[in-house]
Amino acid sequence: MTTETADAPQSELSGRLAELEERLLAGDRRALARVLSWVESGDQRGREMLRALYPRSGRARTIGLTGSPGAGKSTVTNELAKSFRRRGQTVGIVAIDPSSPYTMGAILGDRVRMTELYSDDGVFIRSLASRGALGGLSAATQDVVHVLDAYGKDVILIETVGAGQDEVDIAGAAQTTILVNTPNMGDEVQTLKAGIMEIADVLAVNKSDLPGADRMVSALKALLSLNPDRGWDPPVVRIVATQGEGIEQLTEACDSHFEELQSSGKLEAGELERARQQITALARANVLNRLRTETGEQRLADLSGAVANRTADPHTAAAAWLAES
Amino acid sequence: MAETAVEQIRVLVAKPGLDGHDRGAKIVARALRDAGMEVIYTGIRQTPDMIAEAALQEDVHVVALSVLSGAHLELFPRVVEACGQRGITPDNTLFLGGGIIPVEDADRLKAAGFSAIFGPGAHTGDIAEFVRAQVPELDRS
Numbered sequence: 321m322t323t324e325t326a327d328a329p330q331s332e333l334s335g336r337l338a339e340l341e342e343r344l345l346a347g348d349r350r351a352l353a354r355v356l357s358w359v360e361s362g363d364q365r366g367r368e369m370l371r372a373l374y375p376r377s378g379r380a381r382t383i384g385l386t387g388s389p390g391a392g393k394s395t396v397t398n399e400l401a402k403s404f405r406r407r408g409q410t411v412g413i414v415a416i417d418p419s420s421p422y423t424m425g426a427i428l429g430d431r432v433r434m435t436e437l438y439s440d441d442g443v444f445i446r447s448l449a450s451r452g453a454l455g456g457l458s459a460a461t462q463d464v465v466h467v468l469d470a471y472g473k474d475v476i477l478i479e480t481v482g483a484g485q486d487e488v489d490i491a492g493a494a495q496t497t498i499l500v501n502t503p504n505m506g507d508e509v510q511t512l513k514a515g516i517m518e519i520a521d522v523l524a525v526n527k528s529d530l531p532g533a534d535r536m537v538s539a540l541k542a543l544l545s546l547n548p549d550r551g552w553d554p555p556v557v558r559i560v561a562t563q564g565e566g567i568e569q570l571t572e573a574c575d576s577h578f579e580e581l582q583s584s585g586k587l588e589a590g591e592l593e594r595a596r597q598q599i600t601a602l603a604r605a606n607v608l609n610r611l612r613t614e615t616g617e618q619r620l621a622d623l624s625g626a627v628a629n630r631t632a633d634p635h636t637a638a639a640a641w642l643a644e645s
Numbered sequence: 646m647a648e649t650a651v652e653q654i655r656v657l658v659a660k661p662g663l664d665g666h667d668r669g670a671k672i673v674a675r676a677l678r679d680a681g682m683e684v685i686y687t688g689i690r691q692t693p694d695m696i697a698e699a700a701l702q703e704d705v706h707v708v709a710l711s712v713l714s715g716a717h718l719e720l721f722p723r724v725v726e727a728c729g730q731r732g733i734t735p736d737n738t739l740f741l742g743g744g745i746i747p748v749e750d751a752d753r754l755k756a757a758g759f760s761a762i763f764g765p766g767a768h769t770g771d772i773a774e775f776v777r778a779q780v781p782e783l784d785r786s
Contacts (some may be wrong), residue, residue, distance in 0.1 A: 336786075350732050353704035361652045425678035431699060432688040438695040445684070445702055449653070449683045 333372055337365060341372055344471060348581065349444060352471050356446055359462040359467055370463055377469035378591075380412070382476045383574055386456060388517065389482030391500040392526040394433035395561040396570075397479045401434070401443055403571040404475045410442045412468035412476040416458055419449040422433060426450075428595030430479060456480035460606065462493060462598050469504030483516055491519035492597050495590060496577045498522045498570070501540065503532035517543065520554050522573045528558040528566070552580050619644060654682040654780055656707040659696045660689045661724055664714035669743060673709060676769030693720065695728035700738065706780045708733075709741040715776065717744055722757040735760065737784050739776065743767070 333341060343351035355373075383400070385393045394415065401411045415430035426449035437443045446468075450458045457480060468476050480490045491497050491598030499520035523544075525536050540556045546551075555573045559566030581587040611620075621640055626632035632640075651760055658674045660667055667689050674684045679725050685703050688697065708728065712720055722744050728738065735758040743763045751762035760779060763772055 350701055353702055357652065357655075357704045363652070419683075420678065420681075423679055423681040425681045426683045427674055427678050428683060428703075429688075430706075431685060435688065435691070435695060438698045445699075447683075447685050447703060645698045 325600065333368055337368055337372075341369060344369075344373070345376070347472070349441070351444075352467070356464055356467055359463045360448065360458075362460070366463075370466065373430030373470035374466055379626040380465075380469040380473050380476045381578060382465060382469075382478060382494040382496070384478045384480065384490035384497045385500060386480040386483045386490045386497065386519075387526075388502075391482075392501050393479050393482070393500050393562050394430045396432045396498070396500055396524060396526060396559070396567075397430070397477050398437060399559075399561050399564055399567045400477055400571060401437055401576075402564075405440060405442055405476050408473035410472065411444075412465075412471070412473035413437075413443065413445040413479065414448060414461060414464050414468070414476065415445065416448045416450055416456070416461065416481050418481050419451050424451065424628065435520045440631070444471075444473065450481055453489075456483045457489045457493055459601070462594070465493070484573075492594060495581060496521045496574050498524055498574070500524050500526050501536060502527045503530045503536045521552065521577045522570070523554055523556045524570055525556060525558050526561050529560045529563075533558060551584055551586075552577065616641070639642075650728070654776065655685065655703060655705045656682050656709055656776065657685045657687065657696070657700050657703060657705040658709045658711070659687045659691050659699065659724075660711050661691050661693055661696055661720040662712055662714060662716050663690060664712065664716075665689050666713045667711070669713065670709075670711040673711070673743060673763075673769060673772060677709075677773055680773035680777070682769075682773070683778070693723040693727040696724050697731055697733065700728055700733055701731045704781060705738065706785070707739040707741060707776055709743065711743045713744050715745070717742060717746055718750055718753060721759065723756050725758040734758070739779050739783065741772070741776075 337417055338474045340351050340355060344355055355366065355369050359370055387393050397413060397415065401413060404411050413434070417426055417430060419426045428447035428449060430447055431445060434445060439447065446464060448458045448461065448464065453459050461478065465476050465478065478490060478494050497519050499516065501523060503525065523540055525533055525540070537556050537558060544554055557566055557570045557573050559570055561567070581590065619641060623632065623637040627634050627637050656677050658670050660670050673686055676688050677684050683701065686704065687699050696708065708724070710721055712723055725740055728734070740759045741761055741763065742759050746762050746764050754762055
């Protein structure tokens, strides 16, 4: 793993990379796909491309979709993409599914619900495995979004791993977060819990042709009425994604939220916060990588033994590992 | 674990054509997942262009196709062709086929760009092993 310092000289992109950048910026989808792979795997070429492309990002609107497994996130994503396409906007989709904690393998199945977008070259879909990240995204999600943004996509939809109650990273990663609910997702206490219910800018009640939809909508509205005033009341939108019902209203709700971000100055604040979070996450990963040299791993094994047999406590051991590496 | 420089093997598992029997495809997808690969599963009833476009966007190392209707000689080469139009060729991508495929057909498919054909009775472990052995040989520059 190569590490770089901030003051390292900016290397010129080598001929091959410069050619790829040119192709990417000219709209070549294969060049984009290859660059995304490098960026995702932490490849040095990916970093160089990102450095070159980053100044061109910052124009796309980003919308995150989260919710329980089976709530309909992929179908809603598909419908939203069609809705933005009807307006003539281009769309990037980043769809994340979980990696196995044991083998690191993954089944990425979000495309199954998006096949009607394949023939539209104004849409680019990339499936990502979470690769050990726990917050509902993958470590490279933000970089992938930056590249799609620089490529020129107008709207980028980020679909998280099926979320439980605590996978809230998407709120920091996208400008607008949609929480996809369904009827009969539990009693009202569920809606009172902290975590994922707090991060929604827009709430969608999908499958709202099923019984219990009215109750879910009123429970969500009742919950939202208790929220402290944050200058934005998250709307609750009834949809039936498989029929396309309510999708225009959902798109408009996202628009209203975006306009509110713009007029309140929260858009810039959010951009700063995202930058801060990404730098922090990268620095944390960088520190960990520096510790994981051969001697570092050996030291970690020794310290783990000491902690397991109670001759050292975990805090002291972690401090020792950091100090000695 | 959060950051790794190792490129994960990415596999597209797809079913071209109209047959809806996807149990075999799903078993292979699951087996490759358990072998540590990232498997993009696109479901049934895919046209060659849809498969090729997914292979392009996902930048996969492997395109694995399953057909149980007997139309493999028709459909498999058309997928290779649609991929080729997008710069995805047997030089940079492994094409695998599965289904009820007679030996003489397998030879014709290999001539059309398929690296291997796995029929009934093939061990999923052998498929994973084949992929792992062949992927480093691809020209991914």
